[in-house]
C-alpha cells in the first residue's frame with residue numbers, strides 16, 4: 001500500500017526543480033520521451049515515472065522501456081496493442097495502467113477539462129472492464145494499475161469526490177480480477193492566480209482581488225482519504241500546477257506604448273509563446289511593475305505581445 005507523488009513535469013520542467021523533487025523522494029508523471037530524459041538528467045528515478053499522453057511514439061516507448069519506468073498510463077486499446085508489440089520486440093514486458101475516463105464534469109475551463117466522455121482522454125468507463133480483459137491476453141503486457149485525471153485548476157473538491165467514488169469501486173474490482181497494485185487519482189488541484197502576487201510582489205503592491213478561493217490540501221485530504229483507504233491499493237497523486245504555479249514569475253519589458261483609436265496598448269517583449277494561458281483559455285495573471293511608477297494614476301490598457309495573432313495578449317482592459 002502506501003502512496004507515491006508523481007509530479008506532473010509539464011507544469012515546470014526546470015532541471016533544478018526536478019532535482020529538488022526527486023531528491024525529496026518524488027516520482028514523476030511525464031508526457032514525452034523528452035520529459036523522461038530531463039527527469040533522468042536531473043537525477044530522477046525512472047522506476048518512479050508514469051508515462052501519460054494519448055500519442056506516444058515508438059521511439060518514446062522504446063526509450064521508456066529501456067529505462068525501466070513504473071508504468072505506461074495507456075489512453076486507448078490501440079496503444080496497449082502497440083505497447084505489447086514493441087515490448088515483445090525488445091524481449092521485455094510493458095507495465096500498463098489504463099487511464100479511465102469517468103465521465104464527470106470537473107467544472108473547469110473546457111480546454112483543461114479532461115474527464116468528460118466527449119474528451120479525447122482515457123478509455124470510456126463503460127468499456128474499461130473489457131479493455132482490461134483483452135489486455136490481459138496480450139503476452140507482453142503486465143497490468144499494474146488504474147489511472148484517472150479529470151482536469152486541471154479545480155477549485156472544488158466535489159468533482160474529485162464524485163470521480164474517486166465512481167472509479168474506486170472499479171479499482172478494487174480490477175485488483176481482484178487482474179491483480180493491479182495501484183490507483184492513480186491524477187492531479188488537478190487549482191491555485192489562486194488573482195492577487196497571487198499580494199504576498200510575493202513588491203511590498204507597496206496591493207492585490208486588486210482576493211475573492212478567488214483555493215481548494216486547500218487539507219480539504220482535499222479530508223474528503224478523499226476516507227474513500228481511498230478502504231481500497232487497499234497503493235495511491236498515486238500527480239500534482240503539477242499546485243506545486244509550482246504560484247512560485248514563478250515572467251519578467252518582460254515594455255517596448256512601446258500605442259494609443260489606438262479605441263484602446264491603449266502596452267507592447268511587451270514577451271509573447272504567447274512564453275506564456276500561453278491567457279491566449280489559450282483566458283487565464284488571468286497579475287501584472288506588477290518592477291519599479292514603482294512616478295505617478296499614481298490608473299488607466300485601462302491591453303498588455304500585448306509581438307506575435308501576429310490577436311490572441312497574443314497578457315491582459316485586456318486591465319487598470320494599470
Ligand SMILES: *Cc1c(COP(=O)(O)O)cnc(C)c1O
Pocket residue numbers: 008010011029052053149151152153186187188189238239240241242
Ligand atoms: C496535466 C496533468 C496532470 C497535472 O495536472 P495539474 O492540474 O497541474 O495538477 C496530472 N496528470 C496528467 C495525466 C496530466 O495530463
